[in-house]
Amino acid sequence: MNVDLEHLAALAEWDTPALSNALDLLRLRSFNGGYTDGSIQRITGTAAGGSGVGGPPMVGRAVTARMVARDAGDDAIPVSQLHRAVSEMEGPVVVVVEDCDAPPGAGAFLGEVNGSLLAALGIAGVVTNGRVRDVDVLRDLPFAVHAAGLCVARSYMRLTAVGEPVTVAGMRVKPGDVLHGDEHGVLQIPAEALPGIFEKAELIREDEQNVVGWSKSTDFSIPKLLELRRVKH
Numbered sequence: 001m002n003v004d005l006e007h008l009a010a011l012a013e014w015d016t017p018a019l020s021n022a023l024d025l026l027r028l029r030s031f032n033g034g035y036t037d038g039s040i041q042r043i044t045g046t047a048a049g050g051s052g053v054g055g056p057p058m059v060g061r062a063v064t065a066r067m068v069a070r071d072a073g074d075d076a077i078p079v080s081q082l083h084r085a086v087s088e089m090e091g092p093v094v095v096v097v098e099d100c101d102a103p104p105g106a107g108a109f110l111g112e113v114n115g116s117l118l119a120a121l122g123i124a125g126v127v128t129n130g131r132v133r134d135v136d137v138l139r140d141l142p143f144a145v146h147a148a149g150l151c152v153a154r155s156y157m158r159l160t161a162v163g164e165p166v167t168v169a170g171m172r173v174k175p176g177d178v179l180h181g182d183e184h185g186v187l188q189i190p191a192e193a194l195p196g197i198f199e200k201a202e203l204i205r206e207d208e209q210n211v212v213g214w215s216k217s218t219d220f221s222i223p224k225l226l227e228l229r230r231v232k233h
């Protein structure tokens with residue numbers, strides 16, 4: 001499905017909880033899927049020098065890859081395949097790397113060198129269930145990094161596939177999928193949710209702000225609270 005790039009820019013105005021609520025309202029997917037499960041965190045933000053805390057959301061379309069690192073093997077493919085896939089994707093790109101080792105994290109794909117090359121290609125972020133290194137440099141690169149944590153070594157790291165569906169932190173991702181990420185995690189936005197998601201997000205924000213505003217107002221009372229019926233789903 002085609003994605004309007006203006007809609008991608010508009011997604012960056014919202015945080016992941018708001019967009020997730022709006023997706024629930026649209027009922028385009030189950031309530032318990034389509035987002036990362038908390039086993040990965042935002043390691044760096046998108047602002048120069050940024051930590052994982054604060055900073056603008058990451059928005060882009062997925063370019064996918066698989067890697068292994070724990071043991072030696074002769075299944076490596078050239079990293080140029082990834083660079084080609086990034087350069088051919090229309091719009092901002094989030095590179096999604098599934099670390100296929102069990103357990104993952106023996107060696108990093110993303111560090112200073114791979115990160116600098118991807119920065120030169122203008123990517124919006126990297127999402128991996130694996131680990132990353134050279135974190136001081138990653139903090140200064142102009143894209144967000146979501147990963148399971150940091151690691152020391154490269155080990156036998158190599159890419160083994162590009163352009164295949166992958167699963168990262170419980171989230172299934174296909175090439176071209178729209179991803180939105182912030183401190184809370186990464187959310188997949190079904191293309192058919194655009195542009196309707198914005199109206200739903202506004203509705204929910206109004207509803208929530210009414211309740212929050214009331215909780216702080218002089219009109220608030222415990223009897224009224226006990227009468228309040230907020231039923232979801």
Ligand SMILES: O=C([O-])CC(=O)C(=O)O
Nearest residue numbers: 108109111112113114154
């Ligand atoms: O050695 C690797 O490929 C990973 C890494 O640290 C870098 O990209 O700088």
Ligand SMILES: [Mg+2]
Nearest residue numbers: 111112113134
């Ligand atoms: Mg390095």
